[in-house]
Amino acid sequence: MKKKQDQSVAFEICNKFRKTKKSLCIIVDNVRNAQLLKNEISFHIGDDSVEFFPENEILPYDHFSVPESITKRRFHILNKFNQRNIVITTVKNLFERYPPISHFKSFKNFEINQILSIKDLVAILETLNYSKKENVENINDYSLRGGIVDFYTPIYKHPLRIEVFDNKIESIRFFDVSTQSSIKRESKFSISTGSIISLNEGSIKLFKDQWRNYFNDYDERNNKIFQSINNGKHIEGEEIYLPFFFKEMSTFFDLFQDREFLRINDLDVSINEFYEQIISRFDEENIDHSRSLLMPDHAFVNINKIKKTVNNLKEIHIEDKYVELKKDFENVLSDIEKKEIDYEKVLLLTSQLSEYESILKKFAPLINEIDTFENIKEGINLMLSPIVRPLNLKDKTLIIHKEYFSKSNSKLMPQTINNQSKVNINFFKPEDLVVHENYGIGKYEGLEIISTNNTKNEYFKITYLNNESLYVPIRNINLLSKYHIKPHEKNYVYDSLSSNKWKSNKQKALLRARDHAAEILNVESKRSKSSSYQLNIPDKIFNEFNQDFPYELTPDQAIAIDAIRKDINLIKPMNRLLCGDVGFGKTEVAVRASYVSCYSQKQVVILTPSTVLSDQHYESFLKRFKNVPVNIKLLNRHTSSKNKNLIIDDFNNNKIDILIGTHSIFNKDINFKNTGLVIIDEEHKFGIRQKNIIKSNQENIHILYLSATPIPRTMNFIYAGLKDFSFLQTPPQNRLSIKSFLKVNSEQLFKEAINREISRGGQTFIIQNDISKIDKLSIYIKKILPDSRVRIAHGKLKKQDITDAMTQFNNGNIDILICTTIVEMGLDIPNANTILIIDSHKLGLSQLHQLRGRIGRSNRQGYCYLFIPTDELKNKSKNRLDSIIRHSKLGSGYFIAQEDLEIRGAGEILGDKQSGHINTVGLSLYLSMLKNSINLIKSKNEEMVIDTEVNFYDEAYISNEYLPSPIERLKIYKNLMDAETIEKITKIKHDLIDRCGKLPFEVLSLIQNAELNNKIKKIGITSINSNKKNTVLNLSKNIPRKNLNRIIEVIKENPTTHSITKQNKFVMDVNYFGTLNCVKAVEKYFKDKRNGHISIVSSIAGYRGLPNSSGYGPSKAALTNFAESIYFDFKKFNVRVSVVSPGFIKTPLTDKNEFDMPFLRSPEYAADKVYKGLVNSNSFEIHFPKQLTLTLKFLRILPYKIYLFLVDKLVKR
DSSP, rough: OOSSSSSHHHHHHHHHHHHHHSOOOESSSSHHHHHHHHHHHHHHOOOGGEEOOOOOOOOOSSOOOOOHHHHHHHHHHTOOTTTTEEEEEEEEHHHHOOOOHHSSOOOEETTTTTTTTHHHHHHHHTTOEEEEOOOOOOOTEEEEEETTEEEEEETSSEEEEEEETTTTEEEEEEOOEEEEEEOEEEEEEEEEOOSSOOOOOEEEEEEEHHHHHHHTTSSSGGHHHHHHHHHOOOOGGGGGGGGGOSSSSBHHHHTTSSSEEEOOOOOHHHHHHHHHHHHHHHHHTTTTTSSSSHHHHHOOOOOOHHHHHHSSSEEOOOSSOOOOOOOHHHHHHHHHHHHHHOOOOEEEEEEEEHHHHHHOOOOOTSSSESGGGGGOSSOOOOOSSSSOOOOTTTTEEEETTTTTGGOGGGGGSSSOOOOOOOOOOOOOOOTTTEEEETTTTEEEEEEEEEETTTTEEEEEEOEEEEEEEEEEEGGGGGGEOOOOOGGGSOOOOOOOTTSHHHHHHHHHHHHHHEEEEEEEHHHHHHHSSSOOOOOOOOOOHHHHHHHOOOOOOHHHHHHHHHHHHHHTTTOOOEEEEEEEEESSSHHHHHHHHHHHHHTTTOEEEEEOSSSSHEEEHHHHHHHTTTTOOOOOOEEETOOOHHHHHHHHHHHHOOOOOOEEESSSGGGTTTTOEEEEEEETTGGGSSSSSHHHHHHHHTTOOOOEESSSSOHHHHHHHHTTTTSSEEEEESTTTTTTOEEEEEEEHHHHHHHHHHHHHHHHTTTTEOOOOOOGGGGHHHHHHHHHHTTSOOEEEEESOOHHHHHHHHHHHTTTTSSSEEOGGSSSSSSSOOTEEEEEETTTGSSSSHHHHHHHTTTTTSSOEEEEEEEEEOOOOHHHHHHHHHHHHOOTTTOOOHHHHHHHHHOHHHHHHOOOEEEEEEHHOOHHHHHHHHHHHHHHHHHOOOOOOOOOOOOSOOOOOTTTTTTHHHHHHHHHHHHHHHSSSSHHHHHHHHHHHHOSSEEEEEHHHHHHHHHHHHHHHTEEEEEEEESOOOOEEEETTTTHHHHHHHHHHHHHHHHEEEEEOSSSSSEESSSSHHHHHHHHHHHHHHHTTOEEEEEEEEGGTTTTTTTTTTTTTHHHHHHHHHHHHHHHHHHHOOEEEEEEOOOOOTTTTTOOOOOOOTTTTTHHHHHHHHHHHHHOOOOEEEEOOOOHHHHHHHHHHHHHHHHHHHHHHHHHO
16 A cells, blocks of 8 residues: 555544454554654544554664663553553564563552551562662652652652551652652552563573573673673663563563554565664674674564564555645645635644644634534634644545644654653762861761760761861751862861861951952942833733743743842842753743833843844744734844844834844944843853943843853852842753763764664754864765765854754754754754764863753753763863763753852952962852851941851751651751741641651751741841750840840849840740759659659649740740650659649739739648648649639630630739
């Protein structure tokens, strides 16, 4: 049968599926046709009824492993229990050997309230070869925290969180990898093996036995894969030995044996082509004796067996009801406009919202908007849809898709939800150099639990000169910072705890920081004193504009947009950096800020460092502003002189709302007087002089900088607090982290990397920044890959040649684009997912990161190769390349900028004046000093900012059992100390409960201390220290007057227990700790004797709050609570515990009270009641007089409103 270029095959498959009760499996020739077929079947019967079983996306005998996303998808498809559907596959998948179907199926099912201990669940996961990690991010990971086990099984879209209490499953939840927060509750779950290859004891033994039998003439000691597996470690490319891990293997037909198989067309050509690729790859790779290979017929299914099976399959029968379409989309639109259309029903399809809106506007109101094919009506219909081929039926129905005729591979790719986690902020790790503000630079050794005075807490251990050790309480985490010079780069001598050298160095750095602060403020003073235009927009109008955005904002985008709207609504000029990796949504944030400015009748200028990027922004803004009356123009080196002058005149006369351009905008003829907002994209590409031109032209302009990797000078201003900062850290929904490799130049690697990409229907960038070498490189690539389609692009070509090359590459008509860093910014080609960067050591860190960002923009695995001529590189070059390899996670741009700041060194960042001082105290501490100095100068306040501290000498920490990861505990401690509001602390608390289970008492104490610490920051108290004798509040010199007056009032009310010292210390002597120490002193005696009576004297003042009792009453409440607590502990040892709660007893203190005390009794009366209660009663509480105590106990249960009203009546007026 002739290959069909329409939907007729899909239409017939859908008809067959509706008639049969069996599931179907359709075999096609390649990935592109498989994806088209899936889109077309989904179009007719819905997404839930069709699956594409993906190819493994590696070459035969590849050095790489199958991407995790592919493994996960395959597991998911094979575990769709009892669901009738259609599976589409390709010829390549028929050659693969697979584990038995039992390996893919779920191991066991569990449900809520089922008996299952933590130990048993962990044992099951480890039996299935799950790996224990601090956080679950990938398939086959599990983590254990308290009573919670997280794990990622490939049969579900999200990882699972199982909470166990008392050996019973209490909760089953899915959670989000990026936030690590629970998102959905379930009643049951299943577990399957977490990987294709499990490295348990049995599988390793089987592998070794079968490997040795097969390669009996080879030395296993020279085989890297063998040695790695022998040591129980996975290694890239281990799949070449997949058959050795199983006693029996399956074919694709075995996995789907319960289905009816159908083929499309004659597949012999595709079968032969892939078999030739297997043989070719075997011949190329079989020369490496350290990587012995199985013969093709042993590594893959025999070609003759495949042909025999496939040729016996039924071919799809096509009914005689289709007509070949001889027109493209534009011809059909033209016929519709001319009313020459010869169809009763026409369905126009597009996958782009902007095209949808354009077509709708052109043919409204005669066009029908529909959402499914079943709703098609007579006349012209319009629908959003993934790319499908046309369908021309004899009954005069036509379905045609606009983007199909552009032949763009990139638009075929489905959008899938990404499970990549956010980048973790780097905390210091053991062996790192750290700086303690008071003691200097030492080596961080880790976290340790230490017990002092029978109280456990967690401490940071730091080693100083001569192995002196310092243990820093976790509450003082803000006194520590990372020292940004690595030990191996400098022969650094640690500070000494017994020397004054650190104190001297710190003082010198502090004085320099104050001078530096004055210099920075002098630079910014003119701008900061000016007034900007206030840009604002009603929420309703703003939201109407936002509805045109076809995607959902990430939480980070929403926060950034809100912050920018607040900034530009102020008189003070905005100076904000929006940092986010390529593709993280900076452009949409800029679009919305621009709309606010345009609505406020102020112009917007958008600066870009390259013509390519300015062109892309121009197209993006035109589409985004299509439905609003905004005039947008482009000004760059390709603008003719005539048009350039016209654009400048129009801008100066306020006829242009948004001007997008490159350095051409830095023109003395341009007047910025009505400019409300300047957006500088890729700010790291502009020099200080260029940015200052804008500032000097108009100091009242709001400025928004966009960058994935901010320059060090910008980082300096952020740290100093002079530039506001928004961070887009949430990955887009369809992105995977890019695998990055540092390699010495190799023809074999070149061929393998490019062939791998081409074989999965993708495209490749090759970066050669030396233009003189590009033509020679192009010839070389065509020689080693003669069938590939190659083009070149660089800045010295004509504009038309560059545009043509870019367009052809974007449309999928070119396999390989050889270019300079001209593509560093602006290109967005989802189908290009491999990049080879030649002479990568010559490029900067931010350049490398930007280039890597050109790939990985779809749901496919991206590969970045950094090629170097030799392993012998200079330190700085090697550090840059090591950094780019290490920071490969999504969202790493900001942290790459931080590392760039470290690599360049202090002198290059802040100037030689600062560098010496920075090196002695560390960059982090110096910048902290700088920020404090700036705040000091701004506020003219002579007191430095002092961190607050709360210390009750209680156990307040996170145990290793509750949260095993030291890094995670560090994050919690740091976040608690940095939390600006009680709400943020509450969120941390809820996240802990979600991730680790119920809070132990020591974690609860940690949270409560953090809440108290947060509160005292706002009332003029610098610290609270509570010991056995008293509680001391250190008062700030700048404590608000009203707070100080209240403290003085409390002292007057309680002169015997409260006082204030000359050192501004508010001291409260409370009787709780004395009682506590007495009980601890006799505890062992009573328990050993197993007899006795402990009576604690409290008061009715502890029942509820009473007037003039802010110190006395709470201490009595604490004593009553203490008595109740130890009652249970001592009861087991036959020791009686009671509490004495007397009413009002006449003493000199009671004569000073401001209200009449009811039932006032004498001391003699009280002594009699206490004696009788202790001797003649077994009651827990001895209280008197009963009329009063019973009344107060009744009052205790009353709502606050009623209680406060009644007590208030007793107070003297």
